Amino acid sequence: MEVGFLGLGIMGKAMASRLLKHGFRVTVWNRTRSKCQELVEQGASIGETPALVVKKCKYTIAMLSDPAAALSVVFEKDGVLEQISEGKGYIDMSTVDAETSSKISEAVLKKGGSFVEAPVSGSKKQAEDGQLIILSAGDKALYEVMVPVFDVLGKKSFFLGEVGKGARLKLVVNMIMGSMMNALSEGLCLADRSGLSLQTLLDVLDLGGCANPMFKLKGPAMIESKYPPAFPLKHQQKDMRLALSLGDEHAVSMPIAAASNEAFKKARSHELGDLDFSAVYEVVKGTASGHAA
Ligand SMILES: NC(=O)C1=CN([C@@H]2O[C@H](COP(=O)(O)OP(=O)(O)OC[C@H]3O[C@@H](n4cnc5c(N)ncnc54)[C@H](OP(=O)(O)O)[C@@H]3O)[C@@H](O)[C@H]2O)C=CC1
Numbered sequence: 001m002e003v004g005f006l007g008l009g010i011m012g013k014a015m016a017s018r019l020l021k022h023g024f025r026v027t028v029w030n031r032t033r034s035k036c037q038e039l040v041e042q043g044a045s046i047g048e049t050p051a052l053v054v055k056k057c058k059y060t061i062a063m064l065s066d067p068a069a070a071l072s073v074v075f076e077k078d079g080v081l082e083q084i085s086e087g088k089g090y091i092d093m094s095t096v097d098a099e100t101s102s103k104i105s106e107a108v109l110k111k112g113g114s115f116v117e118a119p120v121s122g123s124k125k126q127a128e129d130g131q132l133i134i135l136s137a138g139d140k141a142l143y144e145v146m147v148p149v150f151d152v153l154g155k156k157s158f159f160l161g162e163v164g165k166g167a168r169l170k171l172v173v174n175m176i177m178g179s180m181m182n183a184l185s186e187g188l189c190l191a192d193r194s195g196l197s198l199q200t201l202l203d204v205l206d207l208g209g210c211a212n213p214m215f216k217l218k219g220p221a222m223i224e225s226k227y228p229p230a231f232p233l234k235h236q237q238k239d240m241r242l243a244l245s246l247g248d249e250h251a252v253s254m255p256i257a258a259a260s261n262e263a264f265k266k267a268r269s270h271e272l273g274d275l276d277f278s279a280v281y282e283v284v285k286g287t288a289s290g291h292a293a
């Protein structure tokens with residue numbers, strides 16, 4: 001199966017690479033073309049534009065930073081819409097809001113193509129290991145065609161129904177995750193200021209009812225003020241913002257998410273946006289301006 005892949009950031013690069021390793025033919029495109037080189041060395045072909053990737057491939061996956069990027073790759077000149085047509089499928093795995101996803105879906109359908117949104121839970125390591133959790137919605141027939149691809153990328157894929165359900169579920173999950181990261185940061189800070197061992201705090205958390213892989217993975221690096229980007233903080237703040245907007249729409253009061261969003265915004269204002277989202281700890285500690293990225 002030949003698959004197009006648009007967007008070779010942290011996630012896209014790992015996912016496209018995994019597809020190549022599992023025997024798929026992959027044609028890649030990235031706005032910054034130099035990022036295609038590593039994939040070409042692994043056997044990928046390059047498409048000069050998103051439109052040319054879609055022209056060449058029956059199925060094209062996108063993994064782009066945010067709603068603006070997802071829309072521009074579809075609607076702008078040389079974009080997906082110029083070549084999508086009957087028999088072709090477009091699968092957007094970026095984390096965006098339901099409105100963005102619906103706009104893309106409607107435009108693709110109008111041209112005769114089919115569309116699935118399929119945002120993912122899991123980060124860089126899970127993408128490399130094919131352990132993502134895939135939250136799909138949209139065209140069921142296209143979803144079924146993509147199952148062999150999703151099986152290589154993930155450990156479980158859900159089909160959730162109409163377009164928007166995958167996008168919304170992803171935002172709810174990331175809203176919870178972002179709030180948990182702020183809670184961990186406050187806990188580490190409080191333990192530190194009250195004379196406790198941070199490693200002991202992590203050990204105790206890991207043995208108890210709120211043990212989770214995220215605290216286990218990120219906690220030790222946070223103690224050392226190290227934030228190599230797996231999930232960039234700017235994207236986590238985007239997801240909190242989109243989740244809060246969903247909360248507005250449904251009149252759901254979310255004071256914990258709102259406070260967490262403020263902390264992520266503050267971290268961005270201190271230019272920590274390209275670090276891992278665990279760098280919000282620097283803001284909670286009050287040391288953000290002194291932290292060298
Ligand atoms: N990292 C993670 O742990 C996870 C991320 N996600 C989601 O996956 C998506 C990608 O994340 P990630 O790989 O980490 O992000 P990166 O920031 O590493 O990569 C973003 C990608 O989007 C491209 N891009 C940005 N703006 C535009 C634009 N205007 N036009 C075209 N391309 C654009 C970038 O191109 P260029 O190289 O030219 O900048 C790059 O390919 C996001 O929606 C994120 O929320 C989901 C799960 C986990």
Ligand SMILES: O=CCCC(=O)O
Nearest residue numbers: 095121122123174231
């Ligand atoms: O959207 C990013 C999710 C990161 C994760 O699930 O670890």
